[in-house]
Amino acid sequence: MAITILFGAFTLLLLIGMPVAFCLGLASLATVLYMGLPPIVVFQQINSGMNAFSMLAIPFFIFAGDLM
Numbered sequence: 001m002a003i004t005i006l007f008g009a010f011t012l013l014l015l016i017g018m019p020v021a022f023c024l025g026l027a028s029l030a031t032v033l034y035m036g037l038p039p040i041v042v043f044q045q046i047n048s049g050m051n052a053f054s055m056l057a058i059p060f061f062i063f064a065g066d067l068m
Contacts (some may be wrong), residue, residue, distance in 0.1 A: 006031040 009027040
């Protein structure tokens with residue numbers, strides 16, 4: 001059921017013309033609230049994902065494009 005809420009909210013937000021980044025964030029937030037996960041678990045997962053060295057390439061690539 002959670003996957004249905006995730007994709008349903010995402011497509012609904014896309015259809016009303018919201019930017020993709022906000023659609024991803026709000027659809028994820030709706031799914032987390034539906035599943036009843038404590039917010040600290042979500043923040044811990046985000047933090048552990050950002051500590052991966054290979055994931056640092058994404059913001060640095062965007063920053064390099066900004067500089068050029």
